Amino acid sequence: MAEHTQLNDAIDIRTTTRAYDPEAIAEDQARQLSTTIEAVNTLSGLHLQLIRDCPDVFAQANASGHFTNARNFIAVVGPKHSSEGKERAGFYAERIVLAATLYGLGTGWVAGSWDATAAAAHCSIDDDEELYLGITIGNPQEHMRHLSSAFESLSAAQRDHRDSISVEEAIPGMTPDELDSAPDYLIKGVRAALKAPSAMNRQPIRFSYDPQSGEVRAGFAPEATGDHLFNDLGIAKLHFQIGAGGGTWQWGEGAPFIRA
Incomplete structure (x- = not known):
């Protein structure tokens, strides 16, 4: 829930x-x-x-x-x-x-x-x-x-507002079994990040998760280019942090998320 x-x-x-x-x-x-x-x-x-x-x-x-x-x-x-x-x-x-x-x-x-x-x-x-x-x-x-619209209607409008990559695409390299056993906060955080705005809706931010250490990091997709990548990175990190229910990011591409 x-x-x-x-x-x-x-x-x-x-x-x-x-x-x-x-x-x-x-x-x-x-x-x-x-x-x-x-x-x-x-x-x-x-x-x-x-x-x-x-x-x-x-x-x-x-x-x-x-x-x-x-x-x-x-x-x-x-x-x-x-x-x-x-x-x-x-x-x-x-x-x-x-x-x-x-x-x-x-x-x-x-x-x-x-x-x-x-x-x-x-x-x-x-x-x-x-x-x-x-x-x-x-x-x-x-x-x-x-303003008079119900929350559910506004939320549905947000979901239909644009195309989005999947959670699997946002955390490349994880197997289906690893995704199934991943901590709840990771999946919630990534789903929130996928609702973040980005330049030209390119969604250039990718996440990694190490099941052994439990470490989460955020960086750029290999093909990502543009003047606003770091801006997009900051926006996605905020959404992830809120969706995860707390925690703190270090600054920079590839920097870790410190779970609260």
Whole structure:
């Protein structure tokens, strides 16, 4: 039986939102988000920021139909040229995405479908920092209908939202017998990781498990390429940690998971 926690619920219902209601984010929601972002920045050493009412950043994407009414974003800012910074950004910014999901807001990670130069002009970025990515945020179109939907309906929509690789594909090299006898937390963690967003939905993260030592590690699929692999790694690690019911990851590709 799956653990029932708020963060697990958020994983089960989160989908990428492309169509937003033109209504502004409510002030109480904005305050909740800002408080969450401040706490996450303190923990992570990042410089995440909520930027509101900047339609110029998404003018072309809105005009093309890639987005509808996108105008707010979370700026994912961290240290320059830092793979660990990008991994931390994926891990901690996705924590904000899940919080926003619980607040009833829609979100979507953004890499290329925005004007990054215009976005940076709205942000506070120190000389030793860079803008990694953005996360669109706002009320989903027809959000009152969305908020009134039953959890089961939202969860079903998440399952049908996109194709996904299997647990077996996500833990390559394990035999069927090894999978059958694998600890429950491993399977729950991987299933949660498979619900994580990734660039172009490539799902480039793979897990390994050593039955002798009980050690779990996360890294990249052999064929994985792209600018956002470490960001994807951080996001997948957070989802795994939540699904597993606790524990701590070390940073880096191939780094181990320390079971709580």
